[in-house]
Amino acid sequence: MTFTTKLEVFEGPLDLLLHLIKINEVDISDIPIATITDQYLEYLDLMKALDINVAGDFLLMASTLMHIKSKMLLPKQKDDFEEIEDPREEIVRSLMEYMRLKEAANELASRDILYRDVFKRGIEMDSPSGQEDINTAEVTLYELMNAFKMIIKKKYPDIVLRFKAESWSVKKKMVEIMKRLKGVKNLYLGDLFSTMGSVSEMIATFLALLELVRTGSINAFQDREGSDIRLEAINK
Amino acid sequence: MNTSLKLIVESLLFASSEPLTPRQIRDLLPGKDLKEIKHVLQELKNEYEKMDRSFLIREVAQGYQFRSLPLYGPYIANMPSSTPSRLSRAALETLAIIAYKQPIIRQEIERLRGVDVSSLVRMLLKKGLIRIVGRKSLPGRPIIYGTTGKFLEVFDLKDLSSLPTLKEIEELGYGEEG
């Protein structure tokens, strides 16, 4: 259980992935995807078991990893002309980029920072941080995740959530959500899920929702803390 | 008469809480030309470097500013009115992306970091370290972000081109605390 002490350290899925690669002492350009995916999912389960809310970004990465894993299992069909792309390539690229950016952050952190290492003349009191009197706040994926958990809990009190969405296409659900949003101004999260018959469909829908929020196709709002989340298409 | 100009410029730097550019100083001193002022600034900077005091003159944000030496930072940081603003690891990573990849939209930052950054971006805007540069002609007209003069001031940078270049990373050069 080396993870438990490290729980809060991870800034996001890429951070967690880098950690796994490091502790497994594997080459970043040749990641044993099955092992890493299993450990990654184990970690998410652990977080859930500890009742720590898993942010949507972590789940999205989980589905990406599972997707890559399944692709790796397919027999390679050698095409004479086209080179087959390694399914891991995109994630390796992201990881490399992420490492560079961590390096950049280290560079910044190591400078003589004003008010940390060096000071200029005339230290003044910091101005009080601004009051945030906004009643409609954009919700984070984290909050969206929570809302989804509540919906599932209400509908299936006994179920243990496992975010595997193989039987339903997330893409198809993305199209469906956009279609439903087309005619109306708002769509409430509760309404979106109310018609669904199975947990796996709900999970696929939820993952689709995350993807849409991430890509900026829709916005999610919460009028009051704890109120139902309102979805809105971003007009193009 | 040159000695006097030097001390006039010094007094301006000493009184100002913001870095002063040669141009700003010139505007305060009618009849002096930019070249003269630049020369005097350089002279002052060199003088303080040799003087072995607890502060010197640094070039930041295209201007000149008196600054304490890092050696004395810990003592000053103890002063009750000083507010050492520490940026979290996450904030620093986000700021680094914006600094190195600007102009940049939020979606791109999120792609690189792999997590939602909207609240961090809001915080960095509030701290005046980044700013809205414009909008991209993409669906949704996303906001483009860039760093501010204050960013240069806080990170002891003369200008953006003096950001250290990033080493190419070939292997997991983790090491540093994550």
Place this chain on the structure above:
Amino acid sequence: MNTSLKLIVESLLFASSEPLTPRQIRDLLPGKDLKEIKHVLQELKNEYEKMDRSFLIREVAQGYQFRSLPLYGPYIANMPSSTPSRLSRAALETLAIIAYKQPIIRQEIERLRGVDVSSLVRMLLKKGLIRIVGRKSLPGRPIIYGTTGKFLEVFDLKDLSSLPTLKEIEELGYGEEG
């Protein structure tokens, strides 16, 4: 070791905007005694008096403080104050309405805000953030307002089209920065 204490004390005086008393300094430096600190302060004061710079250390209000020499006062007084006054919430709202709905007449602003805005409009005019664009051919020939170049400058905008949408402003919790 005394040299080092001297420079530590100097760095504190350097950074502080208020005069520091020996007692205050002692509280910042555990393990040092008052006598030592008083001695060092006197030493510093004498040093700067001999140094022929544009500033020195003065004893004021029972404390010690770096001060520029009177000789340089007139130059420093010319510096624009570095703290631009902040706009109130009400002023910001009024300004936002003008920015987004310009050209606009006062009656229309009042309809949107639901209160009298004449004094706010006057203040914004005075600050150079808005300007009179013309007069409407309506009864009473009301004045039409619009924003100025200074408005763009203060809010760090390239042009009016890069104004964030109202929703974005709310998200950003803007308003503090100015």
